[in-house]
Amino acid sequence: MIHKLIEKIQKTGAPIVVGLDPMLKYVPQHLQRKAYAEYGETLQGAAEAIWLFNKEIIDAIYDLVPAVKPQIAMYEQFGVEGLLVFQKTVAYCKEKGLIVIGDVKRGDIGSTSEAYAIGHLGKVQVGNNFCRGFDEDFITVNPYLGSDGVAPFIKVCKEEKKGIFVLVKTSNPSSGEFQDCMMRSRAAAGAVGADSGSFVDRPLYEAVGEKVAEWGADCMGDAYSYVGAVVGATYPEQGKALRKIMPKAFILVPGYGAQGGKGADLVHFFNEDGLGAIVNSSRGIIAAYQQSAYEKYGEEHFAEASRAAVIAMKEDIADALANR
Amino acid sequence: MIHKLIEKIQKTGAPIVVGLDPMLKYVPQHLQRKAYAEYGETLQGAAEAIWLFNKEIIDAIYDLVPAVKPQIAMYEQFGVEGLLVFQKTVAYCKEKGLIVIGDVKRGDIGSTSEAYAIGHLGKVQVGNNFCRGFDEDFITVNPYLGSDGVAPFIKVCKEEKKGIFVLVKTSNPSSGEFQDCMMRSRAAAGAVGADSGSFVDRPLYEAVGEKVAEWGADCMGDAYSYVGAVVGATYPEQGKALRKIMPKAFILVPGYGAQGGKGADLVHFFNEDGLGAIVNSSRGIIAAYQQSAYEKYGEEHFAEASRAAVIAMKEDIADALANR
Numbered sequence: 243m244i245h246k247l248i249e250k251i252q253k254t255g256a257p258i259v260v261g262l263d264p265m266l267k268y269v270p271q272h273l274q275r276k277a278y279a280e281y282g283e284t285l286q287g288a289a290e291a292i293w294l295f296n297k298e299i300i301d302a303i304y305d306l307v308p309a310v311k312p313q314i315a316m317y318e319q320f321g322v323e324g325l326l327v328f329q330k331t332v333a334y335c336k337e338k339g340l341i342v343i344g345d346v347k348r349g350d351i352g353s354t355s356e357a358y359a360i361g362h363l364g365k366v367q368v369g370n371n372f373c374r375g376f377d378e379d380f381i382t383v384n385p386y387l388g389s390d391g392v393a394p395f396i397k398v399c400k401e402e403k404k405g406i407f408v409l410v411k412t413s414n415p416s417s418g419e420f421q422d423c424m425m426r427s428r429a430a431a432g433a434v435g436a437d438s439g440s441f442v443d444r445p446l447y448e449a450v451g452e453k454v455a456e457w458g459a460d461c462m463g464d465a466y467s468y469v470g471a472v473v474g475a476t477y478p479e480q481g482k483a484l485r486k487i488m489p490k491a492f493i494l495v496p497g498y499g500a501q502g503g504k505g506a507d508l509v510h511f512f513n514e515d516g517l518g519a520i521v522n523s524s525r526g527i528i529a530a531y532q533q534s535a536y537e538k539y540g541e542e543h544f545a546e547a548s549r550a551a552v553i554a555m556k557e558d559i560a561d562a563l564a565n566r
Numbered sequence: 567m568i569h570k571l572i573e574k575i576q577k578t579g580a581p582i583v584v585g586l587d588p589m590l591k592y593v594p595q596h597l598q599r600k601a602y603a604e605y606g607e608t609l610q611g612a613a614e615a616i617w618l619f620n621k622e623i624i625d626a627i628y629d630l631v632p633a634v635k636p637q638i639a640m641y642e643q644f645g646v647e648g649l650l651v652f653q654k655t656v657a658y659c660k661e662k663g664l665i666v667i668g669d670v671k672r673g674d675i676g677s678t679s680e681a682y683a684i685g686h687l688g689k690v691q692v693g694n695n696f697c698r699g700f701d702e703d704f705i706t707v708n709p710y711l712g713s714d715g716v717a718p719f720i721k722v723c724k725e726e727k728k729g730i731f732v733l734v735k736t737s738n739p740s741s742g743e744f745q746d747c748m749m750r751s752r753a754a755a756g757a758v759g760a761d762s763g764s765f766v767d768r769p770l771y772e773a774v775g776e777k778v779a780e781w782g783a784d785c786m787g788d789a790y791s792y793v794g795a796v797v798g799a800t801y802p803e804q805g806k807a808l809r810k811i812m813p814k815a816f817i818l819v820p821g822y823g824a825q826g827g828k829g830a831d832l833v834h835f836f837n838e839d840g841l842g843a844i845v846n847s848s849r850g851i852i853a854a855y856q857q858s859a860y861e862k863y864g865e866e867h868f869a870e871a872s873r874a875a876v877i878a879m880k881e882d883i884a885d886a887l888a889n890r
């Protein structure tokens with residue numbers, strides 16, 4: 243799947259993923275009215291409104307970008323009804339040729355991570371059949387439980403030729419609280435610039451980044467691994483350091499646009515080959531019609547506003563990469 | 567809800583939570599046959615088998631324990647069909663008077679954590695209605711993203727008088743990989759036993775434990791907070807240290823039984839008042855009939871074996887607490 247992602251990035255010229263993170267406040271009134279008329283002001287009605295919204299956006303942008311990233315929390319807030327629409331959205335995007343990164347941030351002890359891996363990337367045995375649950379192409383994974391909590395995801399990725407993005411340095415303001423903790427570890431014997439037995443101080447996210455490189459070494463595509471990383475656009479300096487620590491990991495970069503990240507901040511997340519990163523924008527694309535730059539489209543034409551926002555983002559990133 | 571949990575622990579004399587983590591290999595053949603006869607060897611058939619299994623266990627143990635902890639991954643592996651049974655299980659347990667701890671380990675940036683908090687503990691506004699998704703009483707939360715990723719869960723807990731258990735030190739073998747990292751931080755000015763400006767080294771899980779105490783101070787029940795912690799039974803020494811760092815946090819203790827934790831390892835997780843901890847066993851209870859100690863019950867009477875295993879666990883923990 244990492245091959246397919248790279249191929250589609252090269253074909254579209256857009257290292258961009260559209261975050262399908264719908265909230266009801268983004269959904270135009272006419273769609274909400276239509277959904278509630280059919281299903282009432284219920285979880286089912288809300289889920290239908292979200293589906294109508296997603297479908298129109300997907301139809302408007304699928305030829306411009308390689309991938310989408312539905313954030314499962316935005317569906318889970320509507321319970322099982324919402325998750326039905328998550329599933330429907332994943333399937334529809336794949337039908338349109340888009341790669342689907344399920345932003346699920348799952349992670350647990352080994353046997354439990356295995357169940358998540360099966361449900362989102364793999365297949366489960368029922369009697370003599372093998373059945374698929376959500377069936378995304380990639381998912382995001384939380385590393386707090388350590389290697390044995392991540393290993394089952396990697397195992398399923400190898401079987402299915404799919405991939406994961408491990409949270410390394412997240413885009414939110416308080417991500418540094420634990421992720422930036424300066425850690426002491428003993429320098430490896432014979433390490434360059436360090437006496438054997440001396441201490442090295444480095445932030446936790448770098449230690450996680452090293453693990454990502456290590457996990458990924460064992461499941462390589464051609465130039466890049468099945469094991470990627472999440473590093474927020476809001477932390478460009480850390481992105482620069484992590485790019486070197488994990489040269490063969492694709493970096494999924496959230497935080498562009500609404501969260502404050504700009505094209506120029508992103509150049510160091512890419513390798514010299516112009517690859518190695520894919521930048522996400524959610525609100526900035528799907529709720530573009532609510533922003534002054536795109537309000538001329540009007541609520542009825544929200545999906546055209548989303549298309550225009552994707553084109554602008556594509557230019558911003560291409561310019562930044564051309565001028566680095 | 568923390569009041570209700572304590573009240574029920576005192577009433578049952580059992581600081582025990584039964585982990586409803588069903589896997590198909592635990593489900594007796596006669597239940598699988600029945601479910602597949604009706605729905606085929608499909609996700610729906612698997613989900614029905616799990617439901618039949620859960621219901622019989624719940625009916626056999628609901629009067630003995632205060633709480634259950636369904637692990638959502640075990641349902642999510644069967645996609646939406648599995649999550650329907652998760653929802654049904656939560657509702658049925660509440661109907662039987664059990665407190666439900668959803669073991670979901672969610673955690674994300676602020677706006678996304680809010681959606682998870684709403685879906686699992688709160689209610690979502692749809693038009694003029696407020697609707698509930700999964701509606702557990704407590705959930706588990708992953709802290710890797712820091713305070714702003716945890717805050718929305720606490721906000722909803724305050725509104726709903728519910729609670730969370732934050733992952734501090736997990737029970738799995740590689741939990742130490744990141745959680746035990748020795749961190750450097752500058753000692754607070756005037757701190758006892760430390761010069762102002764000097765450094766203090768401590769493991770990451772202690773820093774997370776301190777945050778749990780800090781977050782919890784703001785939402786206290788009587789003696790205990792709405793914000794609890796997860797600390798694995800497999801790490802008794804760390805549990806002892808964390809008990810002191812977070813005296814008012816209830817500790818959810820996984821890892822008893824199948825993962826290797828014993829009653830005697832658990833005493834330091836409790837406070838002097840005999841409260842402050844609740845010990846989980848999953849496989850050891852729900853798949854008791856597959857263990858030599860309970861095989862005399864036979865597959866048909868699996869739920870009676872589970873009841874016997876709960877009684878044995880209750881005695882083991884009561885003995886350990888009496889002899890500490």
